[in-house]
Amino acid sequence: MEKLSIQKSxxxxxxxxxxxxxxxxxxPCVVFIFDEDKKAIFEAAYNNMTIEKATIKExxxxxxxxxxxxxMNSLMVQSRxxxxxxxxxxxxxxxxxxxxVSTCILPSLTYILDEILxxxxxxxxxxxxxxxxxxxxxxxxxxxxATNPNGEIQYVNxxxxxxxxxxxxxxxxxxxxxxxxxxxxxxxxxxxxNIIRNxxxxxxxxxxxxxFSIDVNAxxxxxxxxxxxxxxxxxxxRIIENKNKxxxxxxRYQFKDIIGKSKTIQQVIEYAQTIAxxxxxxxxxxxxxxxxxxxxxxxxxxxxxKNNAFVAINCAAISQxxxxxxxxxxxxxAFTGAKKGGQPGKFELANNGTLFLDEIGDMQLDMQVKLLxxxxxxxxxxVGGDKLIPxxxxxxxxxxxxxxxxxxxxxxxxxxxYRISVIPLHIPALRERKGDLPSLIRYFLNQKSLKLQKDxxxxxxxxxxxxxxxxxxxxxxxxxxxxxxLVNFNGKISLDSFKKLKQEExxxxxxxxxxxxxxxxxPLPGTPLKEIEKQHIINTLKSNNGNISLSAKQLQIGRNxxxxxxxxxxxxxxxxxxxxx
Numbered sequence: 001m002e003k004l005s006i007q008k009s010x011x012x013x014x015x016x017x018x019x020x021x022x023x024x025x026x027x028p029c030v031v032f033i034f035d036e037d038k039k040a041i042f043e044a045a046y047n048n049m050t051i052e053k054a055t056i057k058e059x060x061x062x063x064x065x066x067x068x069x070x071x072m073n074s075l076m077v078q079s080r081x082x083x084x085x086x087x088x089x090x091x092x093x094x095x096x097x098x099x100x101v102s103t104c105i106l107p108s109l110t111y112i113l114d115e116i117l118x119x120x121x122x123x124x125x126x127x128x129x130x131x132x133x134x135x136x137x138x139x140x141x142x143x144x145x146a147t148n149p150n151g152e153i154q155y156v157n158x159x160x161x162x163x164x165x166x167x168x169x170x171x172x173x174x175x176x177x178x179x180x181x182x183x184x185x186x187x188x189x190x191x192x193x194n195i196i197r198n199x200x201x202x203x204x205x206x207x208x209x210x211x212f213s214i215d216v217n218a219x220x221x222x223x224x225x226x227x228x229x230x231x232x233x234x235x236x237x238r239i240i241e242n243k244n245k246x247x248x249x250x251x252r253y254q255f256k257d258i259i260g261k262s263k264t265i266q267q268v269i270e271y272a273q274t275i276a277x278x279x280x281x282x283x284x285x286x287x288x289x290x291x292x293x294x295x296x297x298x299x300x301x302x303x304x305x306k307n308n309a310f311v312a313i314n315c316a317a318i319s320q321x322x323x324x325x326x327x328x329x330x331x332x333x334a335f336t337g338a339k340k341g342g343q344p345g346k347f348e349l350a351n352n353g354t355l356f357l358d359e360i361g362d363m364q365l366d367m368q369v370k371l372l373x374x375x376x377x378x379x380x381x382x383v384g385g386d387k388l389i390p391x392x393x394x395x396x397x398x399x400x401x402x403x404x405x406x407x408x409x410x411x412x413x414x415x416x417x418y419r420i421s422v423i424p425l426h427i428p429a430l431r432e433r434k435g436d437l438p439s440l441i442r443y444f445l446n447q448k449s450l451k452l453q454k455d456x457x458x459x460x461x462x463x464x465x466x467x468x469x470x471x472x473x474x475x476x477x478x479x480x481x482x483x484x485x486l487v488n489f490n491g492k493i494s495l496d497s498f499k500k501l502k503q504e505e506x507x508x509x510x511x512x513x514x515x516x517x518x519x520x521x522x523p524l525p526g527t528p529l530k531e532i533e534k535q536h537i538i539n540t541l542k543s544n545n546g547n548i549s550l551s552a553k554q555l556q557i558g559r560n561x562x563x564x565x566x567x568x569x570x571x572x573x574x575x576x577x578x579x580x581x
Contacts, residue, residue, distance in 0.1 A: 165206040259440050327346050334383045358546075403421070431471040
């Protein structure tokens, strides 16, 4: 007589009883009967072989997972069962008392299977809900964590696992403190009814601690008790990239957009293309209106940094007490009115990209020291903070001043000058490349007619010759301004009247230094005095490309007074968005 192991016994009896019971039960199962009266079932299963009592004893000593009491026909039937998975099928093991098979086994089996099926249906429903919840949180384009009230992680999405470089299995049922070390303070704030938004905090990844921005919300039960927490985790780097897109911090111009075929401008373009991919700082000098920012953007777009941010700041258009926070950002509580969570500065926004410092010659000496340190160390410290933030920024500076002369006068630091002028680039004035005037005139006529939805005005030979002979002290910007007026007035404005109008605007401050308005457009009766002053300041700044020194000189007021008025009328952002330097 063959002695069978438990594993072989299970396989043989399972095969037999599945054939016998499956038409009745409709699910795969195996039944073990551990008493002498049911010996026939075993013998039938083993092809009339007898089974040793030792094997039966081994089977009876299996540690069953649960006990099921079944009351059937006033007869208490003691049954023990458990299930295990074999090829994704449930194998059910039942032990019964000495009763007739027809009155005990099948009813017991039916009852237990019903219980198992009910449990399985509930499990399937739970699995279905879990799968739906998991699919929902995986659709969120940010890291997401759901915890129970004790801070034990219940759900994480794929995005979070990618950010932290940790598999979900290593996070589920672990403490949120393992990921967010300062969770205790966050817990207290949220439990007190506060909602955390855009809070920058350090989060532990698989190999380091990285700064992330988090949102935390409490989940409440119907009786207002906290039932858990939902934490959204976003990369600070990605937030900055999104901000750059929303703020339009991208370079629009490329070298092909620069109008001009003259040898002079073509040599400049060729040189700029050669230096575009160098990581060294570039100092662009040239008169106001020559298109220094156009070249800066073109250099950025021809470099390996073209897919990252191009951030521009006009150093002359921002008051000295604000420029530090603009460049380096600030932490929460740095000053009255500081945003919750702080604010990244231009250096952080330009990380891995290009920072364009326009009108750098107007920067105050104390600020020049801080800028030099940031460039040398490749890191910044936010105002009100103490943490060094590493940045990888390519610097392009621009000025309409002779910085070497400013160094001699003591207005500009020599060390900063040599730091930013590693690669110098001079943009010629329009009078130095008059051969490009026909192309520029034609380009601006087409552009402005489309913009203003007007026909291109007809120009006589003498009128065109006047444009070609004029020196255009305001360079390309002045030419563009004239062409726009020409199209607006359907050609009924001459160059002489345009120049006269410019002279009248420059004379206004001499007559009315702090309250002036262009003669060409007198204010309507009853216009508030503040509106008149505000508009004239805007016009003056615009004509000088946001240059504070020139504008203050024309208005015959001090630079600090002009800064105060810019702040008073909230026109800083307008000045910052001037397209050309």
